Amino acid sequence: MNFERKLPIRLLQFFCHPDLLEDIVGDLHELYEENRNVGGEGKANRLLWVEVIRLFRPGIIKNILGTFATDTIGIYRNYFKVSWRNLAKNKVFSAINIISLSVGITACLIIFLFIRDELSFDNFHAKRDRIYRLCELQTWPGTNPQNVPISWPKMGYMLPDYFPEVEMCARYNNRGEELMQSGNKKLVVKNVAGVDSTFLQVFDFEMIAGNRKTALVDPLSIVITEDVARRFFNSTDVVGKALHNDGREYNITGVLKNIPENSHLQFDMLYSLSTLRADRPNFNDETGSNFMIAYVLLKPNSDVDAIEKKFPDFLTSLVDDEEINQAYKLFLQPLKDVHLASMDIEHDYQNYRKFNGTYVHVFMLTGIFILIIACVNFMNLTTARSNTRFREIGVRKSIGAKKMQLVHQFILESVQLAVIALVIGFSIGYLVLPFLNDLITRQLSMATIFSDLGLTAGILGISILLGIISGLYPSLYLSSFRPIHILKVVGSRSKSLLRSTLVIVQFSLAIGMIVSTIIVVQQLFFIQNKDIGFNKDHMLLISLNDEANEKYELMKEELQKDPHILGVTASGQRIGNNFHQYGFKYKKDTSILRIVPSNVTVDYNYLDVYEIKIKSGRNFSKEMATDDGKAFIINESFAKKLDFEDPLGQQLGHGWYDNDSLGRIIGVTEDFNFNSLHYEVNALSMVVHTDWNFSEMSVKLNGNNLQAGIDAIEKIWNENVTDSGYPFSYKFLDEHFDEVYKSDQQMGSVVTIMAILSILVGCLGLFGLASISIEKRIKEIGIRKALGATTSELLILLSKNYAALIVVSLLIASPLAYLYLDRWLTNFAFHISINPLIFLLGGLIAMIIAILTISFHTFRASRTNPVDALHYE
Amino acid sequence: MSNKSLGEFEEIVLLTVAILYEDAYGVSIKKDIETRLNRNVSVGAMRTALSRLEKKGYLKSHFGEVTKERGGKRKRYFRVTQPGKTALEEVMESRKKLWDAIPAMSFDF
Known part of the structure; x- marks a missing residue:
């Protein structure tokens, strides 16, 4: 074996300083021969290894930078000067490089801010890693299985007793808005919630005044936010004062700072749950009805799985029901999942700005894609343009520049570009963020990046890294030329295979994003325009308090006389979410069976106003006395579940009805999507109970003049609802639906913007590339x-x-x-099917844009006078 | 000047180069030290010392002819320079001074 092919020698050649290499290898060779003659080949090899390893020392190892420069500062000054000259000389390419990188960086910065904002939810609670939300998987006959974050009052109450691992539990019960009074001042407090006394110990909502531990212990205690305090008292020094509601006096025992935007719980006033026990002494023992949200604080290092395994036993200890564990399966949802991983949880109304966490990944991915496309531009343009640098490289090499020095130089240049791009990217970010904030309803700010020094440094570091990565290939490529070759023949045949591959990477990403955009937009359009089985246009929702309920019939009559109002009805719950489910019973043959459909109480004319179609049977009628409480209109899905030959006239009723006095089914409607299109249509029963309160009045307006309609309602409202002073407040049903699909809509906007950017940046690169290759031809x-x-x-x-x-x-x-989108669409129970032609369309769009881009050059080239071209030299 | 001072090993290498005169190159220096002083010398240690001495100006080097042995690699021959000689003399001188100053009783055991 050739001595120089030996591994230790090759290793030596790798690290040894070239000036020393020859005689050292010679010496080693001589010693090796001698050792072999004396002790044999094995020993000689071993000794060779030992020598080589001992040669790995300073003084022998070559300088990694390959530089022996005596004037480091001077050479760097020269690098900067040359790179500036290059930037200035090729303005188009410099602009393309910098712009595409800037766009990529802007996109990434904004996405970063967005994701940081989403991930910051509920982060301010010190014990966040130990806080869980008690959830149920409910499996009831007659309804689709569902996850819910609500539970019986007794569950949360008994948890700390049953489980030693549970440090404390805080229950939360939203009561909606309340009209509060202080002296003559009557104001609506928007979000009022009843909570256990432990609530402020589990969560770290910042307190301005009051004692966290005791503030919510006594009945009739309330803790308000500083905002509410200011509205009532123009001061936050209000502990000890009182607010009145419904003839009761509530003592203010604490004041909280306003609830931060990134909290999934949003409330303006908390009252002590012990207040409830005045009316409901057995409140903490209540079972069966799920409406409490229980937050559990576990002791450090508790085993969640072990707790969940004990839940079935826990449930049987609470109620005397053998089958309880078939209907309920409890689980603990970590606090950090509440904001981003609750899309499969229904009846989740206390979850402010709930967001689909998988979209966070989609956003991240699109940001990375754009950055890749921008980096590819840089690599492609720099290598393709290398012939303009040949002479410089040749001269540098001839006067002794080492390869590593050149690599160093070119990487420095690209880092320089990346830093410029970062500055521009920041500026673009500042300019576009306000518009984007409107689009995605966020309050993101570039300034937050500077408030965190580590983050600023991190982003600068990443940009530099970006410069290094995108500069690495071009610099290796450029520095590898042999000076003799590049000085002699100007312009070389460059390998375009890699360049083509990179272009393919760019356009694969861009086409993928175009196609995704088309399909996402299609699906969103489908959601908005699908016939959901009822008419939600121009529907105004007005919340009702007790007084408004009393005067509902009166107001309805007056309202219906107004020409701007097409219909007035009311319901116990708002359409657009799942309606609450509770037990039903029905008579089949002679036996009584149980089933749990969704339920809603409605006014007689609900179906008319919402234009819900009746498939068979009749509508509710005021003329029929039994239609108040004893007549049910069900939907098709419910009819299917009941499985009667003819459902009309069959007997059924609420779970608490006497078996002998059930109501009857009087009608079956077509299925309509009362829940979001993410979910299948559940079994639904509608009933009229005139003695039950409605939560909201629905007023159908004439689309021609909405404002006149709203004004009319407000006038009538103010004339009627006088005693309680409950203010008129409304919301369009459309807005409510927009909220339901907000996550999806925002994802759609982001993907669209990103797709446009990606094709734009990709085409910028193509524009440059085409100009270079055509110039060569x-x-x-x-x-x-x-x-x-x-x-x-x-x-x-x-x-x-x-x-x-x-x-x-x-x-x-x-x-x-296709694979990705197909999976995304399964998020929706109702979705479009992917048309393969969409892919062709996406390709076609990319093709047309690309051809148009390069046509600027091709057209010019093909139109030039051949004399000019041939006379080039 | 401190960076011109001679280390113990450097001194040995420098002296050996002087001993070998025209035949002083890597392997011969290494072997000479090993046989004469009975100590093991690695190529790395010796080569570093040689480079350092050359940098200090105590040695100069030139390549020999290409020969067939050693895989065609040239030998690098070393010669002691005038400053090298001076440096060696200084070391000897200073040692001698110290020896002379030792009172005879010191070594009576």
């Missing part, structure tokens, strides 16, 4: 023209390479995009 074009080629022939000739690249990109992107 300018003589060929001249000759072809001289020999009679037409402009269109030349256009095809020059474009076809790029067209081929885009076809390949399409083939790569399509299956991946």
Whole structure:
């Protein structure tokens, strides 16, 4: 074996300083021969290894930077000068490089801010890692299984007793808005919640005044936010004062700072749950009805799985019901999942700005994609343009620049560009963020980045890293030329295979994003325009208090006389979410069976006003006395579950009805999507109970003049609801639906913007690339023209390479995009099917944009006078 | 000047180069030290010392002819320079001064 091929010698060649290499290898060789003659080959090899390893020492190892420069500062000054000259000389390419990188960086910065905001939810609670929300998986006959975050009052109450691992439990019960009074001042407090005395110990909502531990112990204690305190008293020094509601006096025992935006719980006033026990002494023993949200604080290092395993026993200890564990399966949801991982949880109304966490990943991915596309631009343009630097490289090498020095130089240049791009990216971010905030209803701010020094440094570091990564390949490529070669022949045949691959990467990403955009937008359009079985247009929702309920019939009559109002009805719950479910019974043959459908109480004319179609049977009628409480209109899904030959006239009723006095089914409606389209249509029963309060009045307005309609309602309201002073407040049903799909809509907007940016940045690169390659072929074009080629022939000739690249990109992107989108669509129970033509359309769009981009160059080239081209030198 | 001072090992290498005169190159220096002083010398340690001495100006080097042995690698021959000689003399001188100053009784055991 050749001595120099031996591994230790090759290793030595790798690390040894070149000036020392020759005689050291010679010495080692001589010693090796001698050792072999004396002690044999094995020993000689071993000794060689020992020597080489001992040669690995300073003084022998070459300088990694390959530089022996005596004037480091001078050479760096030269690098900067040269790179500035280069930037200034090729303004178009510099602009393309910097702009695409800036756009990529802006996109990433904004996405970063967005994600940081989403991830910051509920982060301010010191014990957040130990806080869990008690959830139930409910499986009831007649209804689809569902996860809910609510539980019986008794569950949360008994948890700390049953489980030694539970440090404390705080229950939360939203009571909606309340009209509070102080002296003559009557104001609506928006979000009022009843909580256990432990609430402020489990959660760290900041307190201005009052004692966290005792504030909510006594009945009739309330803790208000500083905002509420200011509204009533113009001061936050209000502990000891009182607010009145419904003839009761509530003592203010604490004042909280306003609830931060990034808290999933949003409330303005808390009252002690012990207050409730005045009316409901057995409140803490109540079972069966789920309406409490229980937050559990576990002791450190508790085993959640072990607790969940004990839940079935826990449930049987609470109620005397053998089958309880078939209907309920309890689980603990970590606090950090409440905001981002609750999409599969229904009846989740106390979850402010709930967001689909998987979209966070989608956003992150699109940001990375854009950055990749921008980096590819940089690599492609720099390598493709390398011939402009040949002479410089040749001269540098001839006067002794080492390869590593050149690599160093070029990486420095790209880092420089990246830092410039970062500054520009920041500026663009500042400019566009306000518009974007409107679009995605956030309050993101670039300034937050500077408030955290580590973060600022981190982002700067990442940008530099970006410069290094995108500069690495071009610098290795440029520095690898042999000086003799580049000084002799100017312009070389550069490898375009890698460049083509990079273009394919870019366009695969861009096409994937275009296709995704089309399908996402299609699905969102589908959601908005699908016939959901009722009419939600121009529907105004007005919340009712007790007094308004009393005067509802009166107001309804007056309202219906107004020409701007097409219909007035009311219901116990708002359409657009799942309606509450509770037990039902029905008579089949002679036996009584149980079932749990969704339920809603409605006014007689509910179906008319909402334009819900009746499939068979009749509507509610005021003329029929039994229609008050004893007549049910069910939907088709419920009819299917009941499985009667003819459901009409069959007997059924609420769970608490006497078996002998059940009501009857009087009608069956077509299925309508009262819940969001993410979910299948549940079994539903509608009933009229005139003695039950409605929560909201629905007023159908004439679309021609909405404001006149609203004014009319307000006038009538103010004339009637006088005693309680409950203010008129309304919301359009459309707005409510927008909220239901907000996560999806925002995802749609972001993906659309990103797709546009990605194709834009990709095309910028293509624009530069085309200009370079056409410039190189300018003589060929001249000759072809001289020999009679037409402009269109030349256009095809020059474009076809790029067209081929885009076809390949399409083939790569399509299956991946299909898989991803197909999975996304399963999020919706109601969704479009993917039309394969969409992929062709996406490819076509990319193709057209790309061809148009390069046509600027191709057209110019094919139109030039061949004389100019051939006369080039 | 401190950076011109001679370390113990450097002194040995420098002296050996002087001993070997025209035949002083890597392997011969190493072997000479090993046989004469009975101590093990690695190529790395010796080569570093040689470079350092050359940098201090106590040695100069030139490549020999290409020969067939050693895989065609040239030998690098070393010669002691005038400053090298001076440095060695200084070391000897200073040692001598110290020896002379030792009272005879010191070594009576």
